[in-house]
Structures are given as C-alpha cells and as structure tokens.
Amino acid sequence: METAMKTTVKTQKFLAIVIAAVASTAAVAAQPLTPETLNATESVQSIGPSAKGAAVLRAQVLLDRAHFSSGEIDAAYGSNLRKAIEGYQKAGGLNVTGVVDAPTWTALNADAAPILTPYTLLDTDVAGPFEAIPKKMADQAKMASLGYTSAAEALGEKFHVSPKLLIVLNPGKDFSRVGEEIAVPNIAAADPLPKAAKIIVDESNRTLTVVDANGKTVAQFPATTGSKYDPLPLGNWKVKGVARNPVFHYNPKLFWDASPGDTKTTIPPGPNNPVGVVWIDLSKEHYGIHGTPEPSRIGKTQSHGCIRLTNWDAAALAQSVAGGVDVLMQK
Secondary structure, three states: OOHHOOOHHHHHHHHHHHHHHHHHHHHHHOOOOOHHHHHHHOOOOOOOOOOEOHHHHHHHHHHHHOOOOOEEEEEEOOOOHHHHHHHHHHHHHOOOOOOEEEEHHHHHHOOOOOOOOEEEHHHHHHHHOOOOOOOOOOOOOOOOOOOOHHHHHHHHOOOOOOHHHHHHHOOOOOOOOOEEEEEEOOOOOOOOOOOOOOOOEEEEEEEEEEEEOOOEEEEEEEEEEEEEOOEOEEEEEEEEEEEEEEEEEEEEHHOOOOOOOOOOOEEEOOOOOOOOOEEEOOOOOEEEOEEEEEEEHHHOOOOOOOOOOOOHHHHHHHHHOOOEEEEEEEE
C-alpha cells in the first residue's frame, strides 16, 4: 500500500499493538463494542461462565461503579467477575448465583449513566516518559521512577480497563496524540466509597470486603492473599496508616523467591513499583494492603503474604480507611 510506505516507525509500532490486540480478543470483538450498543443495552440475558462481549462489559462497568470490582475490565467472564457478582448479589439481598440473571440486571440497571463515555487525550496522558521496567530489583533501583510503560497502560489504569480491550474499543485511534477522542469505561459516574469501619480479607475467596459503621457491605475487591511460603496472617489486625506513591524497601531475606546475590535496596515510587501507588500499613509487622504493577493477575497468583489489589482499588480503599480501622483476615 502506498500509504504504508509513508507510515512512521512510531505508527508502525502502534499498528502492531492494534493487530495483536484484535487477534487476542477476536471473540470479544465479535459483538459490537460501540458506545451506542453498550449504552443502549438493557439485556436480561444471563451472563455466566465463558460469556464474552458487550453484555459482559456492561456488567463489569456497572459492578465497578457499585464498588464490587471484577478487577481489570476485559469483557470476559472469569473468576474475578464471578466473585464480584456473588458479592453484589449477597449485599443486595439477591439470590447468589454468580451469574447476572434477570433480577441482578434489574438491580444493576438502576444505574442509568452511560457505560462508555468520550474522553479527549491530554498532555499528561501522552507525555510519559514511558520506559520498560527491568526485572531485576537492582536495575529498578537505578530508575528515577517506575512509571507506565505506554500510554495504553496508563489509560488502562485510569479507566480500570485492559489496555488490549481499550485498543479494541478504539480502532484506528492514536493514543500518542493530544486531542484524540477515545471511548472509555465511564467509571467516573461512581459515587465515592463510604468510610470503612472494618475490612475483611477472605483467603478462600480471594476477596477484600469493606464494611461500614452499620455493618453493611459497601465494597468488594478481588485480592491476592499470600502463598504457601508466606501465608495470610489470619486473625484480627488494624490499619496503622496510609502511604501514597510509596518507595519500596526491598529486603531479599523476606522473599522466598529472591534471586541469588540480591541485596537490600530501595525501589523508587510509581505505578509499576512492586507495591503500586498505595501502601496501607497494618499492625502486623511487614504486612500491608497495597497496589500492584500487574492488575490482570490479581486473585490469580501468589503474594509474599500481603494483600494485593489493583492500583485503582487500592487507591479507592485508601480514601475510605483511616488509622485504627479493624482488619479481619480469615480462611
């Protein structure tokens, strides 16, 4: 193609990302994921295991706005979405099925705000710097900050969505151009998370639940909750304080999977810092609730004993808690 010969290297790289994203989400893209389709959908179709597409995306956004997070919005039914549905149903007095059935749709659709909304890219969205994050802690310690690796990653975190799905939602859009208008999940329509009186971390379900002063469940987030090497410290603890954009003090003696030759070092702050954008310190020494540089793996991998959330869920929780809040960790 004549136009292809004139394509810049930067554009070629972007197109390669688009092609990979479309190929990996072919089943999702089989249904039209346009603002018109999603914002008009009021389906009573049950959404359960293996479901993908527009109705799933609608449910994920509505659950996110209700503070029953499925983690990274990806338009696909998985274990984190199942847990979000169950938590929402239980809190709302609905039959707990783990699928978005007709009564659950009725409750969710009481939120009539649009599912997707237009967003115009700002200087701060595209400025970067976007740099690859090295694997070794010693190399990470040399960086000025552990920022985002791409504009798509930054926008994905901003709107709680998989970067691959964000690209599918915006075919042909240039994420590096200030003023470009894209379609994003309308997560800004959510009400603020109420103040927490108690936090419950459930090891078997891999969730973190927020309870208010009246004993009402007001939020639930998917969580990574320890490992066989560093099990969740069961029992009653308390929040000591909150640190935003924390540095990470790496001590290889505390990590069962530390690389040979690793030494103590300090990792600079940033969303790709090992503890993400927030550290909620607990009364159990060396333990906390924190963010993560890998939101797609929340609830699906192991941690070093701490409770790991997506960066955006950790940030929301940090706004809700204060020193002295009770934390129950249970099986």
